Structure formats: structure tokens, C-alpha cells
Amino acid sequence: MLSKPPGPADPALLARFAAIVGARHALTDPAAIAPYLSEERGLYQGRSPLVLRPGTVAEVAAILELASETGTPVVPQGGNTGLVGGQTPLHGEVVVSLRRLDRIREVDPTSNTMTCEAGVVLAKAQEAAATAGRLFPLSLGAEGSCTIGGNLATNAGGTGALAYGVARELVLGCCACFRARARSRPPSSASPPRRPRSHSSTLPRNAPAAR
Ligand SMILES: Cc1cc2nc3c(=O)[nH]c(=O)nc-3n(C[C@H](O)[C@H](O)[C@H](O)COP(=O)(O)OP(=O)(O)OC[C@H]3O[C@@H](n4cnc5c(N)ncnc54)[C@H](O)[C@@H]3O)c2cc1C
Numbered sequence: 014m015l016s017k018p019p020g021p022a023d024p025a026l027l028a029r030f031a032a033i034v035g036a037r038h039a040l041t042d043p044a045a046i047a048p049y050l051s052e053e054r055g056l057y058q059g060r061s062p063l064v065l066r067p068g069t070v071a072e073v074a075a076i077l078e079l080a081s082e083t084g085t086p087v088v089p090q091g092g093n094t095g096l097v098g099g100q101t102p103l104h105g106e107v108v109v110s111l112r113r114l115d116r117i118r119e120v121d122p123t124s125n126t127m128t129c130e131a132g133v134v135l136a137k138a139q140e141a142a143a144t145a146g147r148l149f150p151l152s153l154g155a156e157g158s159c160t161i162g163g164n165l166a167t168n169a170g171g172t173g174a175l176a177y178g179v180a181r182e183l184v185l186g187c188c189a190c191f192r193a194r195a196r197s198r199p200p201s202s203a204s205p206p207r208r209p210r211s212h213s214s215t216l217p218r219n220a221p222a223a224r
Pocket of ligand 1: 091092095096098099100131153161166170172
């Protein structure tokens with residue numbers, strides 16, 4: 014049987030994590046932390062001494078470096094809408110909430126692409142595409158709260174999945190932070206990006222999601 018990993022308890026270690034994001038974005042107050050520990054249905058209840066809310070990719074990378082160096086378990090969290098508890102710190106892990114990384118960096122109608130940070134709420138991405146006269150076809154009941162990072166982590170499907178593919182089929186490339194370092198993986202000629210099944214672009218021109 015797998016043993017549960019211990020949660021971090023050392024105040025000095027927690028202070029090192031907090032210093033990365035600043036006191037304002039390192040939550041330790043139980044009332045402030047509570048919303049990050051359970052999901053809407055109350056099926057999963059976690060515990061954590063610390064919720065970190067990084068505002069830059071560099072801060073995410075620094076958190077993961079320290080976690081790697083100290084063997085500290087962390088749980089990434091986006092909109093906290095997941096239905097199977099993956100975002101819940103069940104064993105006292107440090108929560109890394111990506112919600113502040115919520116910038117849409119670019120919408121390019123010429124290449125039918127957009128570049129989003131992990132914490133962009135799905136509905137906001139849809140709106141940005143629509144404003145540019147395009148359709149971002151990922152659509153599901155949690156779209157007002159769930160984030161692009163969570164959509165990719167769960168490979169969400171939703172109402173447009175049969176016509177346009179699931180979340181990962183809509184992605185051309187991503188920049189990901191691993192525990193020891195940050196890596197960028199643009200699409201390469203050796204490994205061409207996966208295309209939506211029935212369309213040749215990531216942001217197909219406005220069309221009904223269901224056909
Ligand atoms: C009302 C409702 C309807 C839904 N309908 C559908 C549906 O039709 N089809 C479908 O496929 N799904 C559906 N879902 C599930 C939905 O896909 C997920 O809730 C959503 O994709 C999770 O996004 P989130 O930002 O809330 O992630 P969270 O719930 O915060 O996290 C989910 C998982 O992703 C990980 N994660 C989150 N962000 C990151 C990140 N930046 N980097 C790495 N890992 C990360 C977390 O650790 C966790 O394991 C529905 C959910 C709800 C509540």
C-alpha cells in the first residue's frame with residue numbers, strides 16, 4: 014500500500030515559499046485558505062498550511078525549484094472546478110493557485126491562434142476569440158470558472174468535442190514549468206502540432222459548435 018506523503022510543516026520552509034510570491038499572495042489564514050481546500054459539491058476535503066498565488070511564470074518556476082530542492086509536495090489549482098479532486102490537497106500539500114496568471118497575451122486572427130496564460134478563465138478566452146471574429150470551440154458547463162491550465166490538465170471535452178476535438182487537440186504549443194526547471198516547447202517540424210479533427214486551425218472561423 015502506498016504511504017501518504019507528509020505535508021510541509023516547517024515554518025521556516027513555508028516562509029521561504031511565501032517570500033517567492035510576497036506575503037499578500039501567500040495565504041496561511043484558515044478562512045482565506047478554506048475555498049482552496051474543497052470543491053463545490055463538498056465531495057473532496059483537503060488540508061494545507063499554505064496557498065501560493067504566483068503572478069508570473071518566474072514565480073511558478075521558483076516555487077517548483079524550491080519544492081524540488083526540499084521534497085515538498087505541491088498541488089496546482091486553476092478554477093477548482095475539477096470533478097475528481099485532483100486539485101485538492103488531500104495530504105497537506107502546498108496549493109499553487111494559477112488564477113493570477115490570467116493574461117491573454119495575444120490573439121492572432123491571421124494564424125488563428127491565441128496565446129493564453131494558464132489561469133485565463135475559459136469564458137474569457139472564448140470572448141477574446143469572438144472579439145477577433147473567431148470561435149474558440151471548447152465549451153462546458155464550468156466555463157465561467159475553469160481555467161485553460163485546468164482544461165489542458167484534465168483534457169476537457171465539452172459540447173464541441175465531437176466537432177473540434179478535446180482540449181489538447183486545440184493546442185499548438187505550451188510553456189510548462191517542471192519541478193526542476195522551466196521549459197518551452199514550441200511546435201517543431203520534427204513533431205508537428207496536432208490539429209483539430211475537422212478543421213485546419215486552432216481558432217476556426219465563427220461556426221456553430223454543434224453540427
Ligand atoms: C458544471 C461542470 C461541467 C463540466 N462539464 C464537462 C464536460 O462537458 N466535459 C469535460 O470534459 N469536463 C467537464 N467538466 C470538468 C472540467 O473539464 C474541469 O472542471 C475543468 O477542465 C478543470 O479546470 P479548472 O481550471 O477548474 O482546474 P482545477 O479543478 O483547478 O484542476 C483540475 C486538475 O488540473 C490540474 N491543474 C489545474 N491547473 C493546472 C495548471 N495550470 N498546470 C497543471 N495542472 C493544473 C489540477 O492539479 C487538477 O489535477 C465539468 C465541470 C463542471 C463543474
